[in-house]
Amino acid sequence: MKKLFVAASLAIFAGGSAFAETKIGAIFDLTGGLNIYGLQQQNALELAVDQINAAGGVLGEPISVVSYDAQSELSKYTQFTTTAVLRDDVDALFAGLTSSSREAIRPIVQANNVLYFYPSLYEGGACDKQTFVTGSSASQQLDVLIEWAIQKYGPKIYIMAPDYNFGTISAHWVHEYAKQHGGEVVGEDFLALTVTDYAPTIQKIQQSAPNFVVALPVGANQTGFLEQFAAAGLKETIGVVSTNYGSGNQQVVVSPAAGEGLIASQGYFQVVDNPANAAFVAAWTAKYGSSEPIVSVAVDTWNAVHLWAAAVNKAGSTDIAAVTAALESGLTFEAPNGTVGFEPGSHHLRQNIYIVEGDANHSFNVVETFEGVAPAYENTMCDLIKDPSIATQFTPEGL
Numbered sequence: 476m477k478k479l480f481v482a483a484s485l486a487i488f489a490g491g492s493a494f495a496e497t498k499i500g501a502i503f504d505l506t507g508g509l510n511i512y513g514l515q516q517q518n519a520l521e522l523a524v525d526q527i528n529a530a531g532g533v534l535g536e537p538i539s540v541v542s543y544d545a546q547s548e549l550s551k552y553t554q555f556t557t558t559a560v561l562r563d564d565v566d567a568l569f570a571g572l573t574s575s576s577r578e579a580i581r582p583i584v585q586a587n588n589v590l591y592f593y594p595s596l597y598e599g600g601a602c603d604k605q606t607f608v609t610g611s612s613a614s615q616q617l618d619v620l621i622e623w624a625i626q627k628y629g630p631k632i633y634i635m636a637p638d639y640n641f642g643t644i645s646a647h648w649v650h651e652y653a654k655q656h657g658g659e660v661v662g663e664d665f666l667a668l669t670v671t672d673y674a675p676t677i678q679k680i681q682q683s684a685p686n687f688v689v690a691l692p693v694g695a696n697q698t699g700f701l702e703q704f705a706a707a708g709l710k711e712t713i714g715v716v717s718t719n720y721g722s723g724n725q726q727v728v729v730s731p732a733a734g735e736g737l738i739a740s741q742g743y744f745q746v747v748d749n750p751a752n753a754a755f756v757a758a759w760t761a762k763y764g765s766s767e768p769i770v771s772v773a774v775d776t777w778n779a780v781h782l783w784a785a786a787v788n789k790a791g792s793t794d795i796a797a798v799t800a801a802l803e804s805g806l807t808f809e810a811p812n813g814t815v816g817f818e819p820g821s822h823h824l825r826q827n828i829y830i831v832e833g834d835a836n837h838s839f840n841v842v843e844t845f846e847g848v849a850p851a852y853e854n855t856m857c858d859l860i861k862d863p864s865i866a867t868q869f870t871p872e873g874l
Contacts, residue, residue, distance in 0.1 A: 500559035502570035507547025594775035602857035629686030687714035
């Protein structure tokens with residue numbers, strides 16, 4: 476790839492052989508507040524590269540990895556993406572957790588014609604010829620979850636979410652799927668990430684008398700809300716469902732009183748039972764141990780690397796146009812979360828969505844599996860085959 480060289484003096488963590496012809500970049504939050512996710516993303520990438528290299532690499536050459544620690548700082552994503560693209564000349568980039576990190580990365584990879592894989596669940600709508608999303612979108616998770624929860628608990632819904640894109644866009648989908656499946660949103664509350672006292676929200680929930688709450692706070696905010704919700708005695712009469720509970724192993728730190736019976740929906744949980752997941756968990760445990768459960772973004776990253784490598788081998792080249800065509804060709808991968816494959820127009824994965832229930836042992840039980848759930852919203856809004864020039868994040872009307 477021919478790119479302008481920009482000199483930069485940046486601290487990086489480099490690995491792999493300097494003589495390999497194929498090089499990928501990894502930018503994850505290895506330190507800082509988001510490292511519970513970033514470390515697992517990095518571990519999954521390295522494990523995938525090890526497996527691929529042991530099987531002969533890509534195009535007969537081992538994959539070399541150049542890794543960067545974004546330190547849970549948005550500015551580092553811009554800085555290190557520029558370095559990966561212009562200085563290190565990577566053939567593909569695997570990076571990011573938050574939507575803000577993805578949106579910092581996309582313009583740089585687009586301008587320099589580099590493939591970018593975003594391995595995280597998110598609110599949905601990103602559409603870009605250079606970007607491939609391996610996490611589940613909000614519409615994939617919430618469509619099946621809201622229908623299931625209405626049948627389980629009843630039609631009245633209360634939304635509790637953070638006041639930024641993930642929360643507001645997810646809330647939009649709750650409204651949409653409530654209408655589709657015979658439900659009704661009877662109340663909602665959007666809270667700043669700094670809120671730690673949920674008594675006012677809990678009072679609003681009691682006054683609204685929902686059958687279930689869609690609880691979408693993030694990180695420590697989520698565990699705090701769940702503990703206070705349980706302490707108020709509401710779990711006995713009101714269900715709690717979430718699309719991000721467990722994504723950062725929240726189930727490990729909440730009390731059994733707060734976590735037992737909670738419902739979550741995502742594209743992967745470690746308790747998924749299939750041969751590919753058994754092999755993946757065994758390989759992970761052999762290399763990293765079993766001190767904490769594997770989270771969904773780790774599998775999103777694992778899948779991204781394997782799909783990219785398969786596409787390079789199918790294309791017979793690391794040329795971006797050839798690899799993109801291979802990724803859009805119906806290529807599939809037997810992943811830990813089931814068979815996955817990119818939808819050609821939207822560059823999002825068709826994948827299984829699992830509904831799980833929290834148990835008393837800080838873990839989950841799978842209660843229902845929805846196979847091959849399509850990214851319906853992204854497929855509707857984004858057709859990169861017909862119009863490869865699209866580079867935007869679509870958001871639902873009315874937000």
